[in-house]
Amino acid sequence: MKSDIVIVGGGISGLSLAFYCAASGLKTTLLEKRDSVGGSFNSHRFSEDGAGFWLEMGAHTCYNSYQNLLDIVDACHMTDNMIPREKVPFSLYRDGKVLSVMSALNIFEALKSVPKIFSLKKDGLTVREYYSQIVGKGNYDQVLRHFFNAVPSQPTDDFPADMMFKSRPKRKEVLKNYTFREGLQSVAEAIARSKGINVFTSQEVTGIEMLDGRYAISTAAGVTYSAGALALAVPSRVSSKLLQPVDAGVSGHLAKLEAASVDSIGVVVRKNDLPIKPVAAMISPEDIFFSAVSRDVVPDDRFRGFAFHFKPGLSEERKMKRITEVLGISAAKFAHVYQTENTVPSLRIGHKEWLETMDGMLRGKSLLLTGNYFGGMAIEDCVSRSKSESERLKSL
Secondary structure, three states, X not given: OEEEEEEEOOEHHHHXXXXXXXXXXXXXXXXXXXXXXXXXXXXXXXXXXXXXXXXXXXXXXXXXXXXXXXXXXXXXXXXXXXXXXXOOOXXXXXXXXXXXXXXXXXXXXXXXXXXXXXXXXXXXXXXXXXXXXXXXXXXXXXXXXXXXXXXXXXOOOOOEHXXXXXXXXXXXXXXXXXXXXXXXXXXXXXXXXXXXXXXXXXXXXXXXXXXXXXEEEEEOOOOEEEEEEEEEOXXXXXXXXXXXXXXXXXXXXXXXXXXXXXXXXXXXXXXXXXXXXXXXEEEOOOOOEEEEEEOOOOOOOOEEEEEEEEOOOOOHHHHHHHHHHHHOOOHHHEEEEEEEEEEEEEOOOOHHHHHHHHHHHHOOOOEEEOOOOOOOOOHHHHHHHHHHXXXXXXXX
C-alpha cells in the first residue's frame, strides 16, 4: 500500500501530524498498534444498563493556552463539544485522610520564599533547584514535589525546570481549562476521521527498510506499507529500535533518552458506594501510586471513577489492595476495572542540546520524529512539534 507519508503511532502526536500532512495534500497513512487511536488520550468507556461512563486513563485536561490543539479542534468541528471542568480540589492523601493542600504548607516559609519568583530564572536549573527556592525547601520536599511527580508519574526532581511548566499565550474566549463531553479521546477520534487520513489500527510495526528510495514499513499482521516519507510518533526507545536498520545515527541518538513506564488502573464505582468527597485528584506522598485522578470534574448521576497511576513493578494484588484501602471500599464494590500502561520521557538538564543535535541530524531528510520527548510533555508541546515537523517536510 503506497502513501506519501506513513506515520507510526496514533497518539495525539501522530494524529496531529497526520492532520497537518493531510491538510497539505499528502496521502497520509497512520498505523496504530492498539485497537483504537488516542494514546494518552485514553477515555476508557464503560456501560451498564445503557448508562455510559468514561474515565481518563492518561491525559486529563486541556487549557486555553493550547492554541495549536485548539486550531485542530476548531477544524474538526469539536468546539461545541468542549465542557468546563467542575471546581473540585486537588488533595493530599496522608495517613488515611484526605487533606487540603493548604493545610500541609508552611505559609511562613512560602511567604518568605515566593518573592524570588520575580528574579530567579528557570534556565539551567532542575525542578528541585528552582521550586525549592520559590516555595521553600520544606514546602517543596513535603508537598510540591509530590504534585510535580504526579504529572508524569515519576520523580521529577532532576527535570529541567523550564520544561516542566510553560507560559503560553492564551485564547481568552475559550474556557481556561476544559475537557469534552465524551472525554479527550473523542478529539483523537475526530482527527482520525479527517479527510485524507487513512488510519489502520491493530497494526504493530515490526520493521523498517529502504527499498528503491522509499520506506517499506512492515507490520506484525503481515502487511507492508510504502511511503516516500516516514514519521515516528512512538516512545524514543521504540523509534530507536525501528530506525536501526535505516538510520543508525538517529537511532543511536534516540537511545540516549531515558523513559519511565506508568502502570494505571481505573476503577468505576457506583456513586452511593463511595464515601470520599469529590476531588480532582489525590496525591499520596511516598506511596506506591503517584496519583489517583478522579472523574469528579465531570459529575455523573450514577458513577464515579478514579485512575490510579502506580509505580512500575508492583503485583496486581498489591495495587488492587492499595486501591481498596484508599477508597475505603471492597473490590466487590467496583462496577468496572480497567488497566493500561504508558511510557513517559524522563527529561534531564541538557535536553535542549540533545534536541539541537537531533534536529541537525534530521535536516534534509524525509524522516520525521515527534512525541512527548521533544519540547515538553504537555499536549500542546506534542502538537507544536508535529506542526514544525510537517512544515519541515513541506520545505524539502
